[in-house]
Amino acid sequence: MARLARTPGLTDVQVSILETVREFANREIIPRAQKLEHSDTYPEEIVDGMREMGLFGLTIPEEFGGLGESLLTYALVVEELSRGWMSISGIVNTHFIVAYLISQHGTDEQRRRLLPRMATGEVRGAFSMSEPECGSDVSAIKTRAVPDGDDYVLNGQKMWLTNGAYSSVVATLVKTDLGADSVYGDMTTFLLEKEPGFGETAAGLTIPGKIEKMGYKGVETTEMILADHRVPAASILGGTPGKGFYQMMDGIEVGRVNVAARACGISIRAFELAVAYAQQRRTFGKPIAAHQAVAFKLAEMGTKIEASHALMVNAARLKDSGARNDVEAGMAKLLASEYCAEVVQDSFRIHGGYGYSKEYEIERLMREAPFLLIGEGTSEIQKTIISRGLLKEYGA
Numbered sequence: 001m002a003r004l005a006r007t008p009g010l011t012d013v014q015v016s017i018l019e020t021v022r023e024f025a026n027r028e029i030i031p032r033a034q035k036l037e038h039s040d041t042y043p044e045e046i047v048d049g050m051r052e053m054g055l056f057g058l059t060i061p062e063e064f065g066g067l068g069e070s071l072l073t074y075a076l077v078v079e080e081l082s083r084g085w086m087s088i089s090g091i092v093n094t095h096f097i098v099a100y101l102i103s104q105h106g107t108d109e110q111r112r113r114l115l116p117r118m119a120t121g122e123v124r125g126a127f128s129m130s131e132p133e134c135g136s137d138v139s140a141i142k143t144r145a146v147p148d149g150d151d152y153v154l155n156g157q158k159m160w161l162t163n164g165a166y167s168s169v170v171a172t173l174v175k176t177d178l179g180a181d182s183v184y185g186d187m188t189t190f191l192l193e194k195e196p197g198f199g200e201t202a203a204g205l206t207i208p209g210k211i212e213k214m215g216y217k218g219v220e221t222t223e224m225i226l227a228d229h230r231v232p233a234a235s236i237l238g239g240t241p242g243k244g245f246y247q248m249m250d251g252i253e254v255g256r257v258n259v260a261a262r263a264c265g266i267s268i269r270a271f272e273l274a275v276a277y278a279q280q281r282r283t284f285g286k287p288i289a290a291h292q293a294v295a296f297k298l299a300e301m302g303t304k305i306e307a308s309h310a311l312m313v314n315a316a317r318l319k320d321s322g323a324r325n326d327v328e329a330g331m332a333k334l335l336a337s338e339y340c341a342e343v344v345q346d347s348f349r350i351h352g353g354y355g356y357s358k359e360y361e362i363e364r365l366m367r368e369a370p371f372l373l374i375g376e377g378t379s380e381i382q383k384t385i386i387s388r389g390l391l392k393e394y395g396a
Contacts, residue, residue, distance in 0.1 A: 082265025098125025
């Protein structure tokens with residue numbers, strides 16, 4: 001393990017898992033990432049390898065066939081995968097969130113039926129909250145579920161589903177008119193089950209096609225169209241309507257730790273590329289690492305990685321302890337994503353003209369890092385969450 005981003009206090013099991021994942025990233029992910037990313041090809045062989053390692057069941061309780069590991073282990077695994085290629089971490093991220101939601105909030109029947117197949121990767125999860133016109137304003141979602149006998153009928157359009165096609169179960173937040181005192185009490189999360197693929201994958205549920213993106217390629221991002229999609233009331237997460245917003249926010253705290261971990265992984269890889277190149281490239285008779293301007297950049301990059309990693313680990317450990325971590329997860333996501341953009345750009349500058357070439361890995365990182373500034377809530381949303389939490393804590 002390199003000097004940067006060490007995590008004290010890990011168990012032997014955690015250390016073993018992380019060493020295995022790092023070796024997998026070095027052997028299977030990094031050598032293939034450039035070609036797969038540039039061709040926007042789904043990494044089937046890498047995903048099969050992750051299934052064999054049991055990564056899809058990393059946080060699922062042992063009684064349901066998973067490894068029963070903590071959020072901290074999950075975050076550190078995501079960091080290692082993202083160091084290899086961010087899209088790989090995206091394939092497991094929404095799956096982890098849905099597994100977490102079912103584990104924490106699902107009915108006994110939902111846990112027994114879905115979690116064992118999610119642990120093997122046979123069933124993969126996707127997470128759907130956003131819509132075309134609402135962005136971070138969750139209260140503005142328009143997709144509705146209307147009761148009809150023992151069923152609900154869903155209509156609307158959802159947006160930005162990572163794993164939208166390959167998933168078999170989509171945790172989906174919709175409006176349900178329950179007459180609650182708050183709009184947030186009128187929201188319900190449904191577990192929508194479908195066949196993997198594009199097109200109409202269940203009656204009234206269509207995945208139109210993948211959205212073309214600047215980066216974050218290889219993993220598909222899609223819309224989801226619901227047109228009189230009928231589901232039984234048993235599809236409601238936890239079985240009780242009106243709890244969806246609060247369930248989803250619990251999942252988002254996990255997701256923000258994940259985005260912070262992704263940012264740490266990309267930052268680590270950008271630093272590795274920069275520090276290696278700076279010792280090989282020579283100008284004015286010496287390696288550019290010997291020039292103070294470059295050496296100072298490396299020092300700043302390393303410090304930003306350490307700070308980001310520490311905040312991410314703290315937020316994960318807080319969640320594992322059962323404590324609320326909304327402020328800490330927001331801080332970790334804010335700092336790690338902003339620093340990631342800075343570290344990647346510094347690495348790009350150290351590479352000089354070669355950084356602009358598709359032959360060099362840093363070109364891909366330059367297109368991946370901006371996603372982290374908006375994923376799971378923009379930096380401005382994180383600042384809103386952090387400031388509200390601090391004002392509540394330090395209220396006059």
